[in-house]
Amino acid sequence: MSSFQALRFHERGDVRLDKVTPLPCGSDEVRIRTAFCGVCGTDLKEYTAGPIMVPSPDTPRAQTGASLPVILGHEFSGTVTEVGSGNSNFKPGDRVAVKPNMADAQLGTPACSMCEGGKSNLCTSTAYYGLDALSGGFSEQAVVKTSNIFKLPDSVSLELGALVEPLSVAWHMVHSSGFQPGQDALVLGAGPIGLGLLLVLKVIGARRVIVSEVLEKRSAQAVAFGADTVINPTSTSDPTKGSSSSNPVVREAQEMTPGNLGVHVSFDASGLQATLDTAIAATRPGGTIFNVAIHSKSLLINPNDLLFLEKKFTAGIAYTAEDYSAVISALEKNADFAEKAKKMITSVVPLEDAVEKAFKGLLEKKEDHIKILVRGSRD
Template sequence: MATVTALQYYGRKDVRLEQVPSLPCGPDEVRLQIAYCGICGSDIHEYLGGPIFPPKAGEKHPWTGHQLPVTLGHEMSGTIVEVGSGVSDPKLQVGARVAVNPAWTDRHYGLEPCTACELGMSNICKRYASYGLSAAGGGLATEIVVKHLSCIPLPDSVSLKVGALMEPLAVAWHCIRTSGFQKGQTALILGAGPIGLAILMLLRVWGAKTVVISEPTASRKRMANDFGADLVVDPTRFTAPKNGPDPVVIATQGAVHADGVDVAFDATGIQTTLDTAIAAVRPGGTVFNVAIHEKPLMINLNDLTLSERRLMGGICYTQDDFRDLLQALQKGGIPAEKLITSVVDLDDVVEKGLLELIRNKAAHVKILITPNRVRSVRL
């Protein structure tokens, strides 16, 4: 029986690089030889405290039927090596280079769309699942079989490395689009982690006038400057007077020469950054939550009501986000590969991938994993 090398997730702090059976390629599927797969913050959360998105031990996912162990990895690119008998898309042939939208929604099950899908919000489909978390197969492996609907053909101008970055970039694109951000507006980003930096990078494509970053970590402050922030503020350098103005807000107002920014993106998700985001937005502006919170936060709704500020949030992406992002990548001007801080062989995925991000989080934006046998793939 043919086997695949894959990082199997069994539960909290229990991952194993194992040989698993190679899955058959169904009529509506393609088999990919993985080129690159990024490690996401959600993978770290699963390792340290999961299972969160995968089914719990002894249970099955209600829609995919998948159960532990699951192969991790949902930020992936690869080359098609087999095409199912029912796949007729001329762009999906053996040898084609693709990125993967890992989301499973109603159309993957062949079901009628739920309310969210009917509204064009498939990212919150009630039957949502994902490769690398709750569906069969993941990108931290030598190969994967995916629905042909999940494949995004890559033009020659987009490398396989950038293809593996499209999933987190699509998250950032979705946040910007959903926030209602418009060309010529201003923004504050609280937190220069992978998604915060991706939002910064893409805001330039969207024509932002001024972008301010609030970030305390030295390495990430340098990255924010390198990625084009107009002002980088270290919130730990200030001691705000009791009941006085937030110094990050004062610095932000000075940078945009206004009573606040048009949109504040909170990519940190703690009480202080939420408070700053609300205070830093102009009257009628938008506070957009990017982060997933570990615990509930407090909010005084008068801070929104009395200035008619909007509080919004967003998660994941839709196929439209991938499409529009790919068009922007083709035009150039997005230095996406700057997000990559390390490329690691699959054999070293635990020590130099997962554990490296846990031990030296501030030193990295995105670590890509590549199987040994595809080192010769064209970049």
């Protein structure tokens, strides 16, 4: 193939389909024929307000050489078509999910203390396929490091393979929070990550999961995914069972837990002042408020709300190889998890329609969609 099609971000509001020259496949790399790539809120943010993570032409990403225009898309799956000379673990025809974040080991830089400690998601040199690297998922092909691909079992489709990335985010957050089987949780926001959190919480054995969501269709999806209670935070009703809170989400979190103490962990997947306040109030003494959202502006917090009841506020980012392996294993072994995860896919569009039907579709009709996949190669 002398060239291939790829969706590249040029500048704010300008994402277009370009003809791109294929990259060589290095000894520690593979070439894949991209199958599906999910549209993430990060892609939408670059489109409407970028460049943010995408490097500008005057400051290319040192470790990858990438700068505008870049191929977007970091939630992708595909089929191996070429393997580098140093590869012994993969072969053409292997179906794979791509972990987009690269750390020192992939970038050829000395290992930082985070990498040495097994926390490659916090690498000081992190770069991502689909944002600040030369390949991305909204394309007909991609060249990626061998250590960034994970084989998919026969029972896991390539569509599900494109969901491994957002599900790995959820998996990483739940495990980083310290949440334990048999505990209670609150998830604020039923978008793709919020629903992923709900699914993972149920897989690992949460006793009860409350979901807070305003949009009706997303609320209905949360119910279908196994939420024990879904609350519209704008609703009103009289407190019962001992709770005196006027906040319906806080009230539900207290009333459904023993002693009206609240949940063990609140996951804020919305990133609003209102959801942060709710998460703190709904969490039991000694519990954890875990931030998952990327914020567009600073929020206010009163440390006394944490101090007097020893509540903990923490956060997480991305995923590790262990998270990817765990999610793929769960999709293979837990049919209910896989079936519900696939229902997150609300539309699949061809690469040539990605801007109009995927990007603009999500921006203009948010309530109609959870996850839109873009089909890469037409083969």
